[in-house]
Amino acid sequence: MAKREEYIEKEKKEKGKKLFGIFPAQYPREILWAMNVLPVEIWDPPLEVIHANAHLQPYICSVVRLGLELILQGKCEGLDGFLFPHTCDSIQNLSSIVSDYLGVKEPCYFFYHPKSPYQDSSRVYYLKQLKGLVSRLEKQLGPLDSSQLKHRVQQGQEVAHVVKQLYDLRVQGELEASNADFYRVVRRGEYLSPDDFLPLLEEFLAAAKGSAHGGPAVIMSGVLPNPKEILTLLDELGVRIAHDDLLNCSRRLLVPPSRADDPFEALTESYFAMPPCTTKDSSVSERVNDLLAKVEQSNAKGVIFYMVKFCEPELFDVPQLTGELRKRGVATLLIDSELNQNLSGQLATRVEAFVEMIS
Amino acid sequence: MYLIKNLQYHFMKDLGLPALMRFSQKTKKRRPKKLDTCFGPPLKSTGRLKEVMTRHYFLSRYAAGARPVAWVTSGAPVELLRAFGFYTFYPENHGALCGAQKVGSELCEVAEGEGYSQDLCSYARIDLGVCFSGRTPVGKLPKPDLLFASNNICQTVVYWYKVLAHHWKVPLILFDTPYNFEDITNNDISYMVGQLEEMIPVLEEVSGKKFNYQRFQDVIRVAKEASLTWGEVLATMKARPAPMTIFDAFGHLAPIVSLRGLPVALNYYRVLLNELNDRVKKGIGAITDERKRLMWDNIAIWYKVRDLSNLFAERGMNFVAATYTNAWAETISYLDINHPFESLAKAYSLVILNNNLNHRLELMERLIKEYRVDGLVIHSARSCTPYSVGQYDIKRLLMERLGVPSVVIEADIADSRVFSEEQTRTRLEAFFEAMEA
Ligand code: SF4
Ligand code: SF4
Numbered sequence: 098m099a100k101r102e103e104y105i106e107k108e109k110k111e112k113g114k115k116l117f118g119i120f121p122a123q124y125p126r127e128i129l130w131a132m133n134v135l136p137v138e139i140w141d142p143p144l145e146v147i148h149a150n151a152h153l154q155p156y157i158c159s160v161v162r163l164g165l166e167l168i169l170q171g172k173c174e175g176l177d178g179f180l181f182p183h184t185c186d187s188i189q190n191l192s193s194i195v196s197d198y199l200g201v202k203e204p205c206y207f208f209y210h211p212k213s214p215y216q217d218s219s220r221v222y223y224l225k226q227l228k229g230l231v232s233r234l235e236k237q238l239g240p241l242d243s244s245q246l247k248h249r250v251q252q253g254q255e256v257a258h259v260v261k262q263l264y265d266l267r268v269q270g271e272l273e274a275s276n277a278d279f280y281r282v283v284r285r286g287e288y289l290s291p292d293d294f295l296p297l298l299e300e301f302l303a304a305a306k307g308s309a310h311g312g313p314a315v316i317m318s319g320v321l322p323n324p325k326e327i328l329t330l331l332d333e334l335g336v337r338i339a340h341d342d343l344l345n346c347s348r349r350l351l352v353p354p355s356r357a358d359d360p361f362e363a364l365t366e367s368y369f370a371m372p373p374c375t376t377k378d379s380s381v382s383e384r385v386n387d388l389l390a391k392v393e394q395s396n397a398k399g400v401i402f403y404m405v406k407f408c409e410p411e412l413f414d415v416p417q418l419t420g421e422l423r424k425r426g427v428a429t430l431l432i433d434s435e436l437n438q439n440l441s442g443q444l445a446t447r448v449e450a451f452v453e454m455i456s
Numbered sequence: 457m458y459l460i461k462n463l464q465y466h467f468m469k470d471l472g473l474p475a476l477m478r479f480s481q482k483t484k485k486r487r488p489k490k491l492d493t494c495f496g497p498p499l500k501s502t503g504r505l506k507e508v509m510t511r512h513y514f515l516s517r518y519a520a521g522a523r524p525v526a527w528v529t530s531g532a533p534v535e536l537l538r539a540f541g542f543y544t545f546y547p548e549n550h551g552a553l554c555g556a557q558k559v560g561s562e563l564c565e566v567a568e569g570e571g572y573s574q575d576l577c578s579y580a581r582i583d584l585g586v587c588f589s590g591r592t593p594v595g596k597l598p599k600p601d602l603l604f605a606s607n608n609i610c611q612t613v614v615y616w617y618k619v620l621a622h623h624w625k626v627p628l629i630l631f632d633t634p635y636n637f638e639d640i641t642n643n644d645i646s647y648m649v650g651q652l653e654e655m656i657p658v659l660e661e662v663s664g665k666k667f668n669y670q671r672f673q674d675v676i677r678v679a680k681e682a683s684l685t686w687g688e689v690l691a692t693m694k695a696r697p698a699p700m701t702i703f704d705a706f707g708h709l710a711p712i713v714s715l716r717g718l719p720v721a722l723n724y725y726r727v728l729l730n731e732l733n734d735r736v737k738k739g740i741g742a743i744t745d746e747r748k749r750l751m752w753d754n755i756a757i758w759y760k761v762r763d764l765s766n767l768f769a770e771r772g773m774n775f776v777a778a779t780y781t782n783a784w785a786e787t788i789s790y791l792d793i794n795h796p797f798e799s800l801a802k803a804y805s806l807v808i809l810n811n812n813l814n815h816r817l818e819l820m821e822r823l824i825k826e827y828r829v830d831g832l833v834i835h836s837a838r839s840c841t842p843y844s845v846g847q848y849d850i851k852r853l854l855m856e857r858l859g860v861p862s863v864v865i866e867a868d869i870a871d872s873r874v875f876s877e878e879q880t881r882t883r884l885e886a887f888f889e890a891m892e893a
Contacts, residue, residue, distance in 0.1 A: 193637065414619075
């Protein structure tokens with residue numbers, strides 16, 4: 098399959114798709130698909146930070162810093178718009194810097210999703226937010242075809258279904274793919290159209306079915322598996338990431354299906370049934386229960402909290418989560434890292450020591 | 457048990473505390489104060505402020521068990537809670553107090569020892585440090601029956617209050633205020649109104665009291681009047697010389713944050729306003745030689761207020777405006793006793809930190825013009841992402857648009873460990889030079 102840049106370029110030129118740069122994390126991708134937009138997610142572009150430091154203080158996470166850098170280096174010029182979901186304070190302010198201060202010519206959209214604990218008002222609000230987003234997009238992209246939306250919602254559910262099968266097999270130790278391969282494939286959904294992502298997932302599922310090696314299993318929690326070296330290191334140590342609680346993976350890919358006929362209702366129902374997440378203010382107890390369930394299902398021996406430095410939403414929960422897990426005999430490891438930086442020798446040693454402990 | 461606690465609380469409130477305060481006044485050694493020649497005569501109201509706040513913190517020791525206790529974030533619509541008679545405690549205000557008393561860092565260290573990263577907001581770390589250690593300069597904090605947070609100032613408070621909810625095993629109510637990337641929408645307002653209505657049964661259950669609409673309206677009226685009076689207090693600094701400095705206002709802010717909706721706050725601001733108006737009439741300035749007028753952006757550096765105040769006053773520079781102090785005066789005019797829920801939704805979700813950065817820039821431009829500001833000091837507060845991210849661009853744009861010189865101080869609100877004396881001095885010296893150029 099073509100590389101990310103080539104693929105995106107081709108989608109634009111050959112299929113006439115509009116391209117939107119999407120900042121983390123949760124957004125109704127089906128609406129964009131239905132409006133002939135290819136959402137291209139911006140999580141961890143491999144760049145050296147040159148310009149972004151003139152706009153951001155040193156204590157801001159590298160997801161935000163790299164995303165801004167991508168824009169400042171002019172690498173987003175082929176895009177037709179940006180979408181900023183309301184993920185955290187940093188993304189919130191970044192959205193305003195980009196839209197209000199940098200004078201980018203592409204339209205910027207913002208999507209606010211209600212925070213937990215959810216009430217009836219949250220559901221009503223979310224549904225209207227979806228429709229509100231559509232009407233704003235329609236001004237740029239023309240009217241939404243409701244049958245297209247229905248089709249894309251259905252397709253979104255199919256994608257989620259295959260992703261769930263992959264995760265289930267991993268939990269049961271019946272997927273022989275390495276950690277690195279698993280996440281490489283899963284993360285291609287960050288820019289592939291579902292028309293291409295779905296077959297890729299199916300192919301991978303068929304090819305990777307098989308007994309996983311017998312090493313210990315762990316759960317990985319955090320924002321995203323970057324630097325990738327952590328995955329390779331775990332592979333080398335014979336450790337399988339049997340499940341994850343990563344913001345850019347299971348927390349938003351394991352979308353529970355909905356039977357609702359109306360596509361907006363279906364999107365709403367799925368949204369509120371998603372796994373707990375810091376960026377939605379899920380309670381500590383919900384997160385503890387979710388992690389414990391994952392540990393139990395997969396027989397994992399430990400949880401690795403793989404933090405992006407300065408990520409407040411994640412860092413606040415960690416002490417109570419690790420406390421509760423340890424009380425129940427689950428080992429934990431906390432790693433703080435910057436994106437795209439090689440694993441230091443010291444960090445690798447800590448991972449090795451942890452693996453030794455759980456083996 | 458409740459009866460005893462209640463009796464004890466009321467005894468202390470009505471008899472014990474006033475007697476104690478009279479006693480402490482009498483026994484206080486009256487040392488002649490060394491008056492700094494850079495400053496005008498001190499504000500008399502400051503004594504009253506100390507009384508009001510001491511009383512508030514002192515009573516908090518007796519509140520648990522006598523009244524339903526809620527811990528509340530500074531931007532939450534407390535008016536609704538007041539209608540149920542909650543005793544409210546403000547961890548952020550307490551964090552500022554700890555910062556000002558220079559015990560912020562050691563309390564942060566307690567939280568860090570429990571695994572809370574040094575990169576988290578220091579108000580939160582201080583509060584968690586207090587929860588874990590029981591140490592506080594005010595003696596004792598009342599255990600909460602309820603936590604009440606609004607994310608109109610930051611998402612941080614919600615992460616923090618989730619930790620508290622798990623720690624104290626009490627319910628957390630969130631008032632979720634959608635960020636105004638563009639203009640506020642009807643959907644946003646209905647959502648917020650819906651949430652306020654959904655809170656009522658929970659508040660009834662926790663407080664054991666029925667919702668009284670009339671009482672709610674009364675509270676809203678008092679809160680609005682207090683905030684408007686606070687706005688007038690700040691507006692006195694438009695006078696030249698300004699009768700107080702923003703460093704004073706940082707202190708006088710406490711009642712509008714912590715006692716909003718209670719008559720005590722309103723009464724206090726009336727007294728303060730009278731005094732300030734009188735000073736304006738008589739031409740009494742907060743500093744003796746007000747040559748330059750400055751604006752402050754972001755929360756105070758609590759452990760450095762006095763030092764910075766002296767440093768600027770010595771150079772004839774007075775802070776006359778701040779985006780921070782203005783936050784409690786800016787939107788309260790939306791409050792309307794005839795539409796309490798809708799108006800609360802607007803007043804609380806349109807605050808500075810819940811608005812896009814264009815709004816902030818426009819506000820700053822307006823303040824600069826109205827208060828005739830010559831220069832800007834920007835505190836880039838490590839604790840506070842929503843207040844700080846965007847400041848570098850604001851600095852650039854204000855220079856381009858209004859030619860106002862400014863300086864960025866990289867520091868923190870309450871954790872003095874991240875303050876670099878040397879770096880701040882160097883930056884300020886360059887700023888002073890630019891101001892005199
Ligand atoms: S890493 Fe954390 S702080 Fe950074 S954008 Fe993601 S959620 Fe926000
Ligand atoms: S200092 Fe900033 S981050 Fe901390 S509680 Fe206040 S507004 Fe929130």
